[in-house]
Amino acid sequence: xxxxxxxxxxxxxxxxxxxxxxxxxxELAAEHPEVFAMTxxxxxxxxLAKFKEQFPNQFLTAGIAEQNMIALASGLASEGHNVFxxxxxxxxxxxxxxxxxxxxxxxxxxxxxxxxxxxxxxxFQGNTHxxxxxVSLMRTIPGMTIIVPSDCTEVAKATIALVNYNGPAYLxxxxxxxxxxxxxxxxxxxIGKGIxxxxxxxxxxxxxxxxxxxxxKVAEELEKEGVSxxxxxxxxxxxxxxxxxxxxxxxxxxVVTLEEGxxxxxxxxxxxxxxxxxxxxxxxIRLGIQDTFPHAGSYAFLLEQCGLSVGKIVExxxxxxx
Amino acid sequence: MKSIKEIENSVKEMRxxxxxxxxxxxxxxxxxxxxGFSMMxxxxxxxxxxxxxxxxxxxxxxxxxIIPSKGHCVLGYYTxxxxxxxxxxxxxxxxxTNNTSLHGHPTRNLDRGIEFSAxxxxxxxxxxxxxxxxxKLAGLSNRIFMIVGDGExxxxxxxxxxxxxxxxxxxxxxxxxxxxxxxxDDFVENINDxxxxxxxxxSFGFATDVVDGHNVEALMTILSKRYxxxxxxxxxxxxxxxxxxxxxKPESHYYAMKESEYLQALEEIKKG
Numbered sequence: 299x300x301x302x303x304x305x306x307x308x309x310x311x312x313x314x315x316x317x318x319x320x321x322x323x324x325e326l327a328a329e330h331p332e333v334f335a336m337t338x339x340x341x342x343x344x345x346l347a348k349f350k351e352q353f354p355n356q357f358l359t360a361g362i363a364e365q366n367m368i369a370l371a372s373g374l375a376s377e378g379h380n381v382f383x384x385x386x387x388x389x390x391x392x393x394x395x396x397x398x399x400x401x402x403x404x405x406x407x408x409x410x411x412x413x414x415x416x417x418x419x420x421x422f423q424g425n426t427h428x429x430x431x432x433v434s435l436m437r438t439i440p441g442m443t444i445i446v447p448s449d450c451t452e453v454a455k456a457t458i459a460l461v462n463y464n465g466p467a468y469l470x471x472x473x474x475x476x477x478x479x480x481x482x483x484x485x486x487x488x489i490g491k492g493i494x495x496x497x498x499x500x501x502x503x504x505x506x507x508x509x510x511x512x513x514x515k516v517a518e519e520l521e522k523e524g525v526s527x528x529x530x531x532x533x534x535x536x537x538x539x540x541x542x543x544x545x546x547x548x549x550x551x552x553v554v555t556l557e558e559g560x561x562x563x564x565x566x567x568x569x570x571x572x573x574x575x576x577x578x579x580x581x582x583i584r585l586g587i588q589d590t591f592p593h594a595g596s597y598a599f600l601l602e603q604c605g606l607s608v609g610k611i612v613e614x615x616x617x618x619x620x
Numbered sequence: 621m622k623s624i625k626e627i628e629n630s631v632k633e634m635r636x637x638x639x640x641x642x643x644x645x646x647x648x649x650x651x652x653x654x655x656g657f658s659m660m661x662x663x664x665x666x667x668x669x670x671x672x673x674x675x676x677x678x679x680x681x682x683x684x685x686i687i688p689s690k691g692h693c694v695l696g697y698y699t700x701x702x703x704x705x706x707x708x709x710x711x712x713x714x715x716x717t718n719n720t721s722l723h724g725h726p727t728r729n730l731d732r733g734i735e736f737s738a739x740x741x742x743x744x745x746x747x748x749x750x751x752x753x754x755x756k757l758a759g760l761s762n763r764i765f766m767i768v769g770d771g772e773x774x775x776x777x778x779x780x781x782x783x784x785x786x787x788x789x790x791x792x793x794x795x796x797x798x799x800x801x802x803x804x805d806d807f808v809e810n811i812n813d814x815x816x817x818x819x820x821x822x823s824f825g826f827a828t829d830v831v832d833g834h835n836v837e838a839l840m841t842i843l844s845k846r847y848x849x850x851x852x853x854x855x856x857x858x859x860x861x862x863x864x865x866x867x868x869k870p871e872s873h874y875y876a877m878k879e880s881e882y883l884q885a886l887e888e889i890k891k892g
Contacts, residue, residue, distance in 0.1 A: 337805075339771070339774075339803050339804045339805050339811060340804065340805070341805045341806075342804075342805060343804075359805065359811055360774075360812075361771070361774040361803070361811045361812035362741055362742075362771050362772060362774040362775055362803060362804075363774045363775055363776060363812075365776065366776060388740070389740070393740060421647060421649065422645075422646075422647040422649075422716045422723045422724045423723070423724040423725060423739070424723045424724055424725045424727070424739060425737075425739075426691065426725050426737065426738070426739025426740045427724075427725070427739055427740075593719060593721075594720065594723035594724070595646075595717075595718035595719055595720070595723075596646060596647070596718055599718040599719070
């Protein structure tokens with residue numbers, strides 16, 4: 299039983315998003331015998347070591363064979379399991395794109411892809427390991443649901459939601475080490491429903507994952523200069539909560555989307571694609587990795603390089619609202 | 621050509637430098653000790669004459685190619701390139717520091733003798749076969765040395781590459797398998813037992829040899845041998861060889877050392 303009290307939430311913060319996920323899935327597996335966990339030589343890294351120990355008949359590793367993992371997962375799902383197939387985002391979403399497209403997209407098998415170490419978190423490992431194009435790629439697949447939790451509390455909410463959801467989905471786990479708490483208390487989480495984290499009238503920031511916390515910090519900075527900033531946690535990229543966007547955009551001087559990933563085709567593009575149908579477009583900027591392969595370094599170094607540090611975001615918004 | 625003793629001394633230097641850069645770099649999350657340290661003798665042999673790749677011929681199409689597909693072996697790869705003069709000490713010591721071009725997985729750069737941006741397992745094997753096929757078409761006399769891990773053999777793309785090597789009769793291709801018996805999660809036999817690796821390669825019509833991956837003399841002999849078809853050298857190695865408390869352990873795959881452990885490892889390698 300996962301209890302969302304402040305004490306637990308503080309405790310969960312000490313886990314990385316991937317260990318949090320593994321912990322929650324293990325907790326839920328006891329009451330959900332149809333839940334099946336898979337990995338591709340990342341049992342420990344996906345927080346599933348205890349799961350494997352406690353539920354050996356609900357677990358399988360494919361070894362170092364990610365594309366095979368997706369296809370195996372689909373075979374299992376077609377026989378009634380709700381399969382959570384976990385590995386690095388760069389491998390499940392990128393390397394396995396076709397397997398995902400056909401098995402999860404076209405055949406709608408009940409497989410939840412879990413992409414750990416997404417974004418820039420693996421720091422010095424370089425571009426073969428960063429998860430930057432996963433959201434873009436998954437967005438092109440019809441019938442796919444994409445969720446990007448903003449902290450470990452939200453990882454719990456998303457995991458519970460996906461255990462109870464019948465259909466394919468991609469759960470993107472971004473952020474490394476201790477993720478700042480964005481959701482300190484219990485709250486309502488619904489797939490496809492964005493959450494207003496902060497009210498404001500001048501600028502609308504739409505973010506997910508690690509960028510929700512960044513946006514809140516940026517909003518505080520801008521507030522000091524008299525700029526009123528609204529922040530939305532758009533945890534579900536697909537289906538996008540366009541109703542919420544339509545409600546919040548009118549009257550704003552600037553719309554800013556933020557994601558720790560390539561801007562082409564992901565959250566920013568999804569928001570822009572919707573706004574462009576409305577007849578009049580507000581001024582909009584999409585922040586994230588701007589179509590480059592970043593130069594390896596520490597996580598902080600990478601965020602700064604990609605314009606995603608609080609300072610760089612504030613600077614960019616200043617430029618736009620002059 | 622270096623003597624066996626000289627190569628063995630180089631191996632010791634490589635281990636010392638690898639420990640130094642892994643422990644002192646900016647990246648405190650850890651380093652791939654296991655996979656780099658199991659390969660020290662193999663890389664030293666290749667870069668000490670078993671492969672025809674030098675600073676002088678590094679851009680020559682007829683140079684031998686050394687293509688690690690198991691990209692996380694950087695601690696062995698970079699220190700070997702340093703030993704052979706492709707990477708300066710100054711550059712080597714930027715390993716895993718901000719803005720470095722020498723990070724956790726290699727980036728293709730022919731000036732540095734790096735042929736492929738490895739990291740996603742299996743991809744380098746296919747690339748190496750493509751290179752070998754091209755060299756054969758061009759009538760070149762060079763050799764292509766591809767390096768894979770035994771766990772890495774679980775990646776299907778490697779076997780797709782093998783069907784090409786086999787059906788196109790690529791006698792210029794030598795596949796080195798670093799058989800340290802351990803992948804990330806566990807021992808290979810506990811995940812997906814890949815044995816008999818020899819039989820699998822033999823079934824493609826390849827020549828196979830098994831060698832002690834830490835015996836420099838044996839490696840020099842076997843790696844210098846050229847066959848009339850693709851050949852496979854299965855090197856039996858110890859993951860994290862040289863660091864006693866990490867040897868043969870799955871946790872050595874990616875490990876962050878405490879200071880006391882670093883000092884112990886330093887002593888062990890010095891005494892060697």
